[in-house]
Every structure is written in C-alpha cells, then in structure tokens.
Amino acid sequence: MSITFKKVSHIYQKDTPFAYKALDKIDIHLQQGRMTAIIGATGSGKSTFIQHLNALLLPSEGSINICDREIRSDEKPKNLKELRKQVGLVFQFPEYQLFEETILKDVCFGPKNFKVTQEEAETTAKQMLQIVGLNESYYAISPLDISGGQKRRVAIAGILAMNPDILVLDEPTAGLDPQGAKDMMKLFKELNTVHKKTVLLVTHDMDHVLEYCDDVVVIKDGHIEKHCDVSSFFQDCEALREMGICPPAVIQLKEQLQQKGFAIEKQALSLQDIVKAIVKEVKQ
Amino acid sequence: MNGISLGKYLPLDSCFHRLDPRAKIGALLMVMIAIFLPAGFLGYFIIGASVLVATYLSKLRLNFLWKAMKPMLFMLIFLLIVNLLVIKEGTLLFQIGSFGIYSGSLVQTLYIVIRLTLMVIITTILTATTKPLDLTLGIEDLLKPLKKCKVPAEEIAMMISLALRFIPTLMEETQRIMKAQMSRGIDLEEGKLKEKIMSILSLIVPLFVSAFQRAADLADAMEARGYVPSQPRTRYKQLRMQKKDYLFLIICLGIIIANIILWRLS
Ligand SMILES: Nc1ncnc2c1ncn2[C@@H]1O[C@H](COP(=O)(O)OP(=O)(O)OP(=O)(O)O)[C@@H](O)[C@H]1O
Ligand SMILES: [Mg+2]
Numbered sequence: 342m343s344i345t346f347k348k349v350s351h352i353y354q355k356d357t358p359f360a361y362k363a364l365d366k367i368d369i370h371l372q373q374g375r376m377t378a379i380i381g382a383t384g385s386g387k388s389t390f391i392q393h394l395n396a397l398l399l400p401s402e403g404s405i406n407i408c409d410r411e412i413r414s415d416e417k418p419k420n421l422k423e424l425r426k427q428v429g430l431v432f433q434f435p436e437y438q439l440f441e442e443t444i445l446k447d448v449c450f451g452p453k454n455f456k457v458t459q460e461e462a463e464t465t466a467k468q469m470l471q472i473v474g475l476n477e478s479y480y481a482i483s484p485l486d487i488s489g490g491q492k493r494r495v496a497i498a499g500i501l502a503m504n505p506d507i508l509v510l511d512e513p514t515a516g517l518d519p520q521g522a523k524d525m526m527k528l529f530k531e532l533n534t535v536h537k538k539t540v541l542l543v544t545h546d547m548d549h550v551l552e553y554c555d556d557v558v559v560i561k562d563g564h565i566e567k568h569c570d571v572s573s574f575f576q577d578c579e580a581l582r583e584m585g586i587c588p589p590a591v592i593q594l595k596e597q598l599q600q601k602g603f604a605i606e607k608q609a610l611s612l613q614d615i616v617k618a619i620v621k622e623v624k625q
Numbered sequence: 626m627n628g629i630s631l632g633k634y635l636p637l638d639s640c641f642h643r644l645d646p647r648a649k650i651g652a653l654l655m656v657m658i659a660i661f662l663p664a665g666f667l668g669y670f671i672i673g674a675s676v677l678v679a680t681y682l683s684k685l686r687l688n689f690l691w692k693a694m695k696p697m698l699f700m701l702i703f704l705l706i707v708n709l710l711v712i713k714e715g716t717l718l719f720q721i722g723s724f725g726i727y728s729g730s731l732v733q734t735l736y737i738v739i740r741l742t743l744m745v746i747i748t749t750i751l752t753a754t755t756k757p758l759d760l761t762l763g764i765e766d767l768l769k770p771l772k773k774c775k776v777p778a779e780e781i782a783m784m785i786s787l788a789l790r791f792i793p794t795l796m797e798e799t800q801r802i803m804k805a806q807m808s809r810g811i812d813l814e815e816g817k818l819k820e821k822i823m824s825i826l827s828l829i830v831p832l833f834v835s836a837f838q839r840a841a842d843l844a845d846a847m848e849a850r851g852y853v854p855s856q857p858r859t860r861y862k863q864l865r866m867q868k869k870d871y872l873f874l875i876i877c878l879g880i881i882i883a884n885i886i887l888w889r890l891s
Pocket of ligand 2: 387389511
C-alpha cells in the first residue's frame, strides 16, 4: 500500500496564457505505515502535491501508484470513489465543509456516501468523535454552533469515519491554540502507531515535525528538495538554514550549548538526550 | 470556469480600453435603443458594421465573442421552434401535416437572433474593455443626478463593486468546498437523484455559511475603517471625459439617428 510518484508534473490552467507549472517531474516513494511531514515555503506546491493522492487533481504528466491503482496522465481514471475512501484527505481549514444539522449526522455523511448502513455509520461516527475528544453531549449540537477548534475536530472525525488507510492532512494545526495543536498532533501519532494508518501532513511547525514524525519531505518550487528520516534531517543545522528552515527550539538549544563548548553528539535530538549529555560531561 | 467570456475583463491595450467608462456605458445604452428600433435589415446592417469595427478596434478576437454567445445558443434554438409553431404570417412556405411554416415566422426569428447577438456582443465589448472597478465608478457617476430624487447612487455603486469583487472569491470557495466534499465521497456525476440532491446540499450549505460569514466580517471591517453609508466620500481615481469620448458618443448618436430615419421612411 505504498505510494509512488513517477515523473509527475501538474500544470494549472493548462493551455491558457495563465498556465502555471506547480509540480515539476516529481519522483517519490512513500512507505506504508510511516508518519511523514511535508514542508516547504508557501506556494511551493504542497497542497497541489497532496491533492494528487486522492485524485482530486490529476497529473498533467507522469503516473502515480497508490493503493494498488495506477493513475496516469494520459487516461481518465474511473471509479475514484474507492480511492477516496482509502485515502482520507483533510483540507486546510476543514471546518468550512460542515453542513449537517447535527455533529453526529455530519460525521456520518462520509461513511454513508460509501454505502454503509445508518447504524454502522453511527457506531463508527461515535467512535471517531470519541477519538478526537468530543463526548456524547456534542452529538445533537449543530456543527455551526461550536468553536473553531471543535469544528476542526468534527471535520477530522468526518474523514476518520470513512476508515481510510492513508490519512492526508493539509496544515491541520494552523490557527489552533498551542495546546490544541499539541493534542491534535498526539492524535495523529496515535492513529499512526495504534491504528496503523499511514499519515502524511503538511506543516510549518518544525517542533511538531521533530517530535511526532518519522520522515520529512521538503518541497521547493514544485520539486522534491529532500526526502529523509527526521533524525538525519535535523542533524545538520547548516543545511536546514540553507533551505530557509528555522531549526526547532531543542536543536537551537543544542547548537548554542555546542558553541559554549559542550560535547553533545550529533544524534541527540531531544531534551532528554541533551540533558544526559550535559550530566555526563559535568560528572567527568 | 475558464470557458466563460461573458462579463470577463481582458487586460489588453486598445483605444476602447482607454475610453471613459461613462462614455462606454452611455454608448451601450444608445446602441441598445438603436437595436430595438424597428428599422429593418438595413438598420441592423449599420449597427452590425459598427459593432464589427468596434470589435476590431478593441482588439478582441472573434473566438472570444463566440464563446460569449454560446450560452445563448440554446435559447435561440428554443425561440426558433416557438416562433415556427406560433407565427402564421406571410406566405406559406411548406406544409408538414397540419403545421404550416410561414415566411413571417422565419423573418421574426431572424430579427430576434440578430438583436440578441448584437446585444450580447456589445455588452461583452463593454465588460471586456472596462475594468470592473472603472465600470462601477462610471455607474456611480451616471446615477449621481438621480440622488436628487433620493436614489442612493454611491451605495448602489459600492454594492456592485463589492459583488464584483467577491465573484472570484466565491468561485474559489465553491471549488474548495467541492473538493472537500468529494474527498468525503460525494459523486456529482453518478448516483441516484436523492444522493445527488444530498450532494448539492452539502455544497450549498457551507457556501452560504461562509458567504454570510464573509459578508459580516466585511461589514465590520468597513465600519472599523470609518465607512458610513450615504456620507460623502472622496475618490482617488477621477474620471475625466476627453474629446475622443465625446466623439465616440456622437458616433453612437449618429447610429440612433440613422435608425430612426430608416424606421420613419419605411
Ligand atoms: N487553482 C489554481 N490556479 C492557478 N494556480 C494555482 C492554483 N492553485 C495553486 N496555484 C499556484 O500553484 C502554486 C502552488 O500552490 P499550492 O497551493 O500547492 O502551494 P502550497 O505549498 O500549498 O502553499 P501554502 O503553504 O501557502 O498552502 C502557487 O504558486 C499557486 O499560485
Ligand atoms: Mg497549501
């Protein structure tokens, strides 16, 4: 169930004077079961990239292999519904997609589109609302009458209720309070480790990337600049700065300590590691 | 969404683009009047020729005008059929069963086709050569005399410019909500009627919610920046009629007069 892009390009408004190449011959292979962060400057093509994962956008050139399907630029794919059930995509500011009278009904909407019975849909919906941290008292409330953070939880529950194998999220924590954002990231991590879902998320928060993700993909001007695992990604601060990425707080702390003469090894990437290294050095 | 020509501004550089928007709106109204004068085919020939010259001068491609016409095609065919069945004037051309096709119906239909085509083309020329904002400035100025009889000219112009400003935003919003709901499994092409209605509902409700939200936010933002309806406002861009604008209007007046003469003579 891995994802492979082969020379995928995407051109917006093709064959018009406004044509714009947002993705340029992307080759990438994403493994199953990983939690991958997609980072890059605004306008680099992140949202364009992830919309190819459930065929909302189709490649202008190249082909994509996903969930045992091949999507090619030269033929119109059929029966995309199946793919969209397997790849759950949560848009940036998903709170705008809520429309039903009650929260429970709204979460049921996804599964019911995939021919699940009413009872089954409700059972899953309740489970998912539980997972995102909304209890029974919310079931009968209108999704338009709750706070922004809660709306986002409902929207994410709505996608989870379709039980996708791959969960794709576009800036899921943008505009949330720090605690809310943290809870959200923990939730995705749990979905990844406990529920074995492949998670891809676009984010601008390097602390989150370091703390929760396994892999990093850097997109720059429509091509993949770098694709590696998190620990090797954050070891080289110079390379990060060259890419215009501000290292996470912990890494900055490590850097400053190193400049002060502490011998902290490259692999130390968490506060615990750093503390251990300092303790060791002080004891000596 | 890229196939639509009607009402779209084309950023070209032509003498039509540089005309005063008030002159262009005035000219549009005059030519419209001329189109509705029953001056026969010679009258339409004069208007049609002028419109062709205007198209050439505004550097629009015929293809663009054709695209603007396309949505009207269905209506024209419908009109043709109705006319053929209803009008029983002129000479009988041929008989199918109990239905006769008369020459009068063909002539009538031809008139309507010409009128509609000309109207669509001149409106398209106006909107393609005038920035939406200039258009509203022009409308505001033209409505100003009506303020004496309590017509809120500035407010109307403000409403029009806000509406124009938000068309692309709403289009984008529709696209986004459509994609979001497609990710949740709606299928606008296949499925039963009930499912389709549900699908459309899932687009309309969020769209309305966000449109109202935007409107409320915008009203707050305008108030915060000191906008008070009906209070006099200064304006950064001043419109000024020049010689060429008057010349343009005189030409259009000439078209009307020519048509009136033809109508009286016939
Ligand atoms: N519908 C569209 N039509 C034309 N160009 C578009 C369209 N959508 C996006 N683009 C262009 O494609 C480029 C990539 O857009 P994209 O939304 O993928 O960026 P992004 O990396 O997600 O940025 P952000 O971090 O701001 O969300 C941008 O330069 C944008 O202007
Ligand atoms: Mg984006």
